[in-house]
Amino acid sequence: xxxxxxxxxxxxxxxxxxxxxxxxxxxxxxxxxxxxxxxxxxxxxxxxxxxxxxxxxxxxxxxxxxxxxxxxxxxxxxxxxxxxxxxxxxxxxxxxxxxxxxxxxxxxxxxxxxxxxxxxxxxxxxxxxxxxxxx
Amino acid sequence: xxxxxxxxxxxxxxxxxxxxxxxxxxxxxxxxxxxxxxxxxxxxxxxxxxxxxxxxxxxxxxxxxxxxxxxxxxxxxxxxxxxxxxxxxxxxxxxxxxxxxxxxxxxxxxxxxxxxxxxxxxxxxxxxxxxxxxxxxxxxxxxxxxxxxxxxxxxxxxxxxxxxxxxxxxxxxxxxxxxxxxxxxxxxxxxxxxxxxxxxxxxxxxxxxxxxxxxxxxxxxxxxxxxxxxxxxxxxxxxxxxxxxxxxxxxxxxxxxxxxxxxxxxxxxxxxxxxxxxxxxxxxxxxxxxxxxxxxxxxxxxxxxxxxxxxxxxxxxxxxxxxxxxxxxxxxxxxxxxxxxxxxxxx
Numbered sequence: 001x002x003x004x005x006x007x008x009x010x011x012x013x014x015x016x017x018x019x020x021x022x023x024x025x026x027x028x029x030x031x032x033x034x035x036x037x038x039x040x041x042x043x044x045x046x047x048x049x050x051x052x053x054x055x056x057x058x059x060x061x062x063x064x065x066x067x068x069x070x071x072x073x074x075x076x077x078x079x080x081x082x083x084x085x086x087x088x089x090x091x092x093x094x095x096x097x098x099x100x101x102x103x104x105x106x107x108x109x110x111x112x113x114x115x116x117x118x119x120x121x122x123x124x125x126x127x128x129x130x131x132x133x134x135x
Numbered sequence: 136x137x138x139x140x141x142x143x144x145x146x147x148x149x150x151x152x153x154x155x156x157x158x159x160x161x162x163x164x165x166x167x168x169x170x171x172x173x174x175x176x177x178x179x180x181x182x183x184x185x186x187x188x189x190x191x192x193x194x195x196x197x198x199x200x201x202x203x204x205x206x207x208x209x210x211x212x213x214x215x216x217x218x219x220x221x222x223x224x225x226x227x228x229x230x231x232x233x234x235x236x237x238x239x240x241x242x243x244x245x246x247x248x249x250x251x252x253x254x255x256x257x258x259x260x261x262x263x264x265x266x267x268x269x270x271x272x273x274x275x276x277x278x279x280x281x282x283x284x285x286x287x288x289x290x291x292x293x294x295x296x297x298x299x300x301x302x303x304x305x306x307x308x309x310x311x312x313x314x315x316x317x318x319x320x321x322x323x324x325x326x327x328x329x330x331x332x333x334x335x336x337x338x339x340x341x342x343x344x345x346x347x348x349x350x351x352x353x354x355x356x357x358x359x360x361x362x363x364x365x366x367x368x369x370x371x372x373x374x375x376x377x378x379x380x381x382x383x384x385x386x387x388x389x390x391x392x393x394x395x396x397x398x399x400x401x402x403x404x405x406x407x408x409x410x411x412x413x414x415x416x417x418x419x420x421x422x423x424x425x426x427x428x429x430x431x432x433x434x435x436x437x438x439x440x441x442x443x444x445x446x447x448x449x450x451x452x453x454x455x456x457x458x459x460x461x462x463x464x465x466x467x468x469x470x471x472x473x474x475x476x477x478x479x480x481x482x
Contacts, residue, residue, distance in 0.1 A: 024352025026361075046306075046352065051284060055252045069248070071255075077283045078257060104252045105389075108284055110291065111307065112424045112433055113397040113408050115275055117266060118389035119249065134361050135384075 025050060025135040027118055029103030030087075031058075032125035036095045039087025040103030040120075042074075051108035052084035053077075059099040067099065078106070098123055107135065257281025266392055271405050271426040274395035292396050300411040300419075308414030310352070311422075311435050314369050314380055318347035329362050330385035333430060336453035343370035343379055351382070364388070377443075379450065380435040391431035393424065400444070402432075402451035403459075409444050423447040427455060 029040040040056035054074040059067045074084040086103075088095060105118040116135070246267060253263035262279035277288050295301050310317065325332060325348045346369040365384040372379070384391065393406060400407040400423070407425035421436040421443035434451055436443040 051287075053256045053281070055255065057248065057252075073255065078281050102248070104249065106256055108280075108288075109391075111301075111303065111412075111422075112431070113394045114424065114426070114431060115266070115280070115392045115394070116384075116389065116431070117391070120388055129361065134363055135365065 027105040028129045029101045029120050029122045030126045031101040036092035037089040038095045038101045042084040042105045044082045047082045049080050049082050053106040054084040054086040055104040056086035057102040275392045276395045300413045303412045305414045308418035311420045312418045317349045319349045321347040325366050333383050333458045336457045338453040378437040382433040384431040391426045403455035
């Protein structure tokens with residue numbers, strides 16, 4: 001029982017330290033059938049929160065070789081949050097194929113008084129970009 | 136042996152926690168539940184194939200069998216074709232390269248899509264046009280910003296005017312005033328970036344020593360992983376009087392627009408914001424922000440701040456001018472960031 005307690009403490013400490021090191025804003029879009037995911041995420045890795053808004057367009061097969069864009073949004077409004085999410089994850093029924101995700105990420109940079117916009121089109125799980133303050 | 140077991144258990148727990156984090160934090164509000172039946176508004180109940188544990192599918196389940204494929208196809212077709220009142224069959228094959236190319240091109244070049252996204256995000260028509268233009272002279276007024284941001288920005292503006300400086304939190308201030316503690320490398324070339332660095336003008340190279348580079352919010356080599364769009368290059372004045380940080384953010388994947396009400400300076404005819412930043416414990420530095428069509432720049436001067444506005448404006452102008460002139464240089468030439476050119480230092 002003691003060991004479990006220690007293992008848990010070590011794990012939580014490790015996670016906290018690790019997350020603390022990954023500080024600052026980051027953004028990623030993913031087209032990832034393996035995880036049933038088509039999503040765009042904007043994150044403040046400090047956990048403190050920033051003004052974010054995220055929009056994710058997913059291409060959907062509509063038959064006859066046609067595609068249509070399906071819009072997803074992090075919400076109606078901008079949010080002061082540590083994580084702004086638009087899309088779907090764990091939906092293997094709908095997201096079983098690659099078709100492309102177009103993510104649009106907005107961040108109001110309070111320090112520089114700038115509205116920052118990033119736009120990315122991805123056709124992969126994009127795991128190499130996840131978890132970093134890449135902004 | 137015990138240690139080994141403990142170590143393995145630890146790794147397992149960490150993996151489980153990370154997977155749990157990713158699985159539980161997604162927004163599934165718009166999703167169709169992963170069940171065998173769904174209620175369609177027009178078709179009533181539609182039976183769907185059950186996909187079990189898809190994150191770790193068994194070898195045989197990695198690729199759906201033909202029958203499953205057909206069932207998925209049929210369900211998908213039923214759900215979407217009738218919604219769109221169309222009879223075209225779904226193409227079950229992989230997307231042809233030629234079509235994919237067209238789709239990519241369409242998406243990437245579709246300015247209407249970006250425009251709509253901006254309107255949907257609360258920007259006014261004028262702001263959406265200014266952002267889309269890519270013109271660094273086009274600013275965003277507070278009134279053209281999304282409503283939920285306006286009051287917060289107005290408060291910041293009032294406070295800034297009243298105090299004569301901007302508040303920053305302790306961590307952010309420490310990152311600038313203590314920048315020499317966060318140097319990640321001293322080489323002239325910077326790894327982990329996906330753009331060509333700006334050319335450093337002679338005004339800097341003749342008056343400062345290059346100390347090294349770092350990334351924002353980066354405290355160790357681990358957090359320096361990944362590909363960065365922002366680099367900070369750190370210089371010390373030859374007489375050691377102050378530190379100068381040249382921060383540049385590549386705009387290859389987007390844009391950056393200043394808020395017009397904060398603009399109080401010009402850098403090479405471009406609007407700029409100069410401000411003194413102060414933390415609760417009085418860590419102070421000067422900051423100058425402006426954007427060009429390729430980069431969003433921030434210059435920082437770490438105390439003493441004597442004449443900091445003139446120094447930063449001079450440095451900013453020479454940085455903008457030399458990079459405007461050299462925009463057409465080849466990648467190889469641009470990868471050499473420090474250029475010796477015959478330019479008189481005004482300070």
